[in-house]
Amino acid sequence: xxxxxxxxxxxxxxxxxxxxxxxxxxxxxxxxxxxxxxxxxxxxxxxxxxxxxxxxxxxxxxxxxxxxxxxxxxxxxxxxxxxxxxxxxxxxxxxxxxxxxxxxxxxxxxxxxxxxxxxxxxxxxxxxxxxxxxxxxxxxxxxxxxxxxxxxxxxxxxxxxxxxxxxxxxxxxxxxxxxxxxxxxxxxxxxxxxxxxxxxxxxxxxxxxxxxxxxxxxxxxxxxxxxxxxxxxxxxxxxxxxxxxxxxx
Amino acid sequence: xxxxxxxxxxxxxxxxxxxxxxxxxxxxxxxxxxxxxxxxxxxxxxxxxxxxxxxxxxxxxxxxxxxxxxxxxxxxxxxxxxxxxxxxxxxxxxxxxxxxxxxxxxxxxxxxxxxxxxxxxxxxxxxxxxxxxxxxxxxxxxxxxxxxxxxxxxxxxxxxxxxxxxxxxxxxxxxxxxxxxxxxxxxxxxxxxxxxxxxxxxxxxxxxxxxxxxxxxxxxxxxxxxxxxxxxxxxxxxxxxxxxxxxxxxxxxxxxxxxxxxxxxxxxxxxxxxxxxxxxxxxxxxxxxxxxxxxxxxxxxxxxxxxxxxxxxxx
Ligand SMILES: Nc1ncnc2c1ncn2[C@@H]1O[C@H](COP(=O)(O)OP(=O)(O)OP(=O)(O)O)[C@@H](O)[C@H]1O
Numbered sequence: 166x167x168x169x170x171x172x173x174x175x176x177x178x179x180x181x182x183x184x185x186x187x188x189x190x191x192x193x194x195x196x197x198x199x200x201x202x203x204x205x206x207x208x209x210x211x212x213x214x215x216x217x218x219x220x221x222x223x224x225x226x227x228x229x230x231x232x233x234x235x236x237x238x239x240x241x242x243x244x245x246x247x248x249x250x251x252x253x254x255x256x257x258x259x260x261x262x263x264x265x266x267x268x269x270x271x272x273x274x275x276x277x278x279x280x281x282x283x284x285x286x287x288x289x290x291x292x293x294x295x296x297x298x299x300x301x302x303x304x305x306x307x308x309x310x311x312x313x314x315x316x317x318x319x320x321x322x323x324x325x326x327x328x329x330x331x332x333x334x335x336x337x338x339x340x341x342x343x344x345x346x347x348x349x350x351x352x353x354x355x356x357x358x359x360x361x362x363x364x365x366x367x368x369x370x371x372x373x374x375x376x377x378x379x380x381x382x383x384x385x386x387x388x389x390x391x392x393x394x395x396x397x398x399x400x401x402x403x404x405x406x407x408x409x410x411x412x413x414x
Numbered sequence: 415x416x417x418x419x420x421x422x423x424x425x426x427x428x429x430x431x432x433x434x435x436x437x438x439x440x441x442x443x444x445x446x447x448x449x450x451x452x453x454x455x456x457x458x459x460x461x462x463x464x465x466x467x468x469x470x471x472x473x474x475x476x477x478x479x480x481x482x483x484x485x486x487x488x489x490x491x492x493x494x495x496x497x498x499x500x501x502x503x504x505x506x507x508x509x510x511x512x513x514x515x516x517x518x519x520x521x522x523x524x525x526x527x528x529x530x531x532x533x534x535x536x537x538x539x540x541x542x543x544x545x546x547x548x549x550x551x552x553x554x555x556x557x558x559x560x561x562x563x564x565x566x567x568x569x570x571x572x573x574x575x576x577x578x579x580x581x582x583x584x585x586x587x588x589x590x591x592x593x594x595x596x597x598x599x600x601x602x603x604x605x606x607x608x609x610x611x612x613x614x615x616x617x618x619x620x621x622x623x624x625x626x627x628x629x630x631x632x633x634x635x636x637x638x639x640x641x642x643x644x645x646x647x648x649x650x651x652x653x654x655x656x657x658x659x660x661x662x663x664x665x666x667x668x669x670x671x672x673x674x675x676x677x678x679x680x681x682x683x684x685x686x687x688x689x690x691x692x693x694x695x696x697x698x699x700x701x702x703x704x705x706x707x708x709x710x711x712x713x714x715x716x717x718x719x720x721x722x723x724x725x726x727x728x729x
Contacts (some may be wrong), residue, residue, distance in 0.1 A: 207612045207621070242593070242599075243593055247449070252709070258472065270462075275471065275472075275475075276471050276501070276509070276511070279434055279498060280434060280475070280501070280511070281498040281499075283471075283475045284475055284478070284479045284482070286475075287472060287475040287476055287479060288479065290472070295586055295587065324598070324599070326597045327604065327605055328587060328605055329607035330604060330605075331586075331588065331598075331604050332587045333585070333586065333588035335586075344637065408708070
């Protein structure tokens with residue numbers, strides 16, 4: 166998973182973080198490491214489409230160079246695959262624009278080329294999007310209120326794998342949950358490209374109303390490094406116990 | 415950029431001037447909007463055109479690329495003709511990309527299904543299979559095949575495929591799809607673009623012509639094959655549909671051959687029952703394939719009788 170890899174975190178949540186670090190600043194730190202942070206906010210059926218509590222969703226993604234959407238559980242499947250794809254294209258576009266600037270000088274991006282030339286750049290980007298390797302870490306909010314949405318989340322992830330399988334490039338995904346009873350984040354599935362392993366993932370739900378999104382993001386992002394570095398730690402459970410979190414229980 | 419919806423709101427009378435090609439368009443009304451942008455009816459030099467604009471410039475570039483390729487094909491018309499691609503500043507503010515294409519005037523197949531259900535289904539299917547065959551010959555799948563994207567052109571009475579956002583090279587991941595027509599959604603295959611992907615979507619369209627509501631029900635537990643027999647107005651096509659759903663036709667033409675065969679059989683049956691009726695002077699419902707025809711004959715008789723009655727009265 167070397168140079169041609171697009172790295173993403175996909176956070177699926179239904180609430181606002183209420184403990185620990187500010188997820189927005191954590192998100193921008195993660196983005197600096199070349200990992201985009203994408204967020205999907207899941208609405209309750211009786212919620213309006215623009216609830217105040219979920220405004221954080223857009224801010225986290227914005228800070229993380231990512232894409233965000235707020236949707237009802239019924240629309241999750243469609244949204245998850247679309248957000249992943251859009252975020253990937255956005256990353257590639259950023260990369261291609263950088264290259265263009267090296268060739269044509271500052272301030273050049275795809276849009277400053279005439280439409281006829283743009284077509285060729287577009288084809289290059291599409292080629293990259295189809296063939297690059299993709300690493301997606303899925304971070305699922307498992308606070309108590311998410312329980313009734315979990316079947317929709319699972320279906321959406323199944324659907325995402327189907328879309329990833331159709332690409333020519335390789336993909337790897339892993340699944341983390343937050344919070345659990347004792348931990349901020351817990352690995353449910355280590356990096357894999359085998360969609361069949363999804364069926365065996367059953368998160369346990371936390372009780373109480375704690376949503377430590379910031380810390381969870383920070384810890385989950387480390388999983389990319391365990392992989393980038395040596396594989397000595399590969400496969401080892403990557404559970405993190407945060408002391409401040411423990412104390413609050 | 416991140417969370418914005420790609421739709422661009424324009425209003426009747428708005429003028430868009432292209433930055434590169436300097437053509438000026440007047441917006442008439444919204445034709446539709448989707449996940450990738452908005453399409454407007456517009457006018458330019460007294461010509462009516464369709465204009466697609468998006469906040470995401472790559473949508474415009476990608477779709478106009480596809481149209482350019484399709485427009486090169488001789489013989490059949492695949493997709494609307496591309497007329498212009500440009501950028502514009504909207505109300506002195508942000509810059510957006512747009513493309514302009516031929517406006518295809520007519521009823522979408524979706525509207526047609528709502529008004530006429532399965533009438534002419536066989537003919538439409540056959541024609542669509544012809545287009546798919548031509549497109550597949552180029553090495554592309556249509557991808558987002560659905561009744562909203564098919565227009566029965568008023569002028570020519572031919573079907574036209576508009577919205578090329580889903581057109582994908584064979585072997586690549588389908589770029590754009592709508593869940594209910596997507597074979598991945600039904601867990602009946604992959605999302606890789608190939609001929610069978612489109613034929614699957616076409617089969618779903620045929621089922622939808624019978625009953626959209628029943629199709630939605632079947633989607634709840636993804637049991638389309640099991641439910642197929644319950645779509646009774648399309649019984650003659652059940653076997654063809656089943657094969658298309660299972661990906662048994664590797665080519666649009668082999669499906670077309672079987673559809674045409676059924677169409678011919680239905681036509682001769684219809685003609686026979688019509689002849690039969692005329693001979694006996696009284697319509698029999700037992701063989702009647704075409705109920706509208708039966709109603710037609712009875713009402714004609716009834717009208718004649720009424721006129722006769724009125725004449726006798728006045729005499
Ligand atoms: N060239 C055209 N002539 C006539 N009608 C058109 C033309 N192009 C598009 N339309 C109509 O406008 C509608 C909207 O098309 P558009 O491509 O904007 O979005 P969509 O298909 O609804 O969604 P998405 O963007 O997700 O594909 C289409 O369903 C079609 O009926």
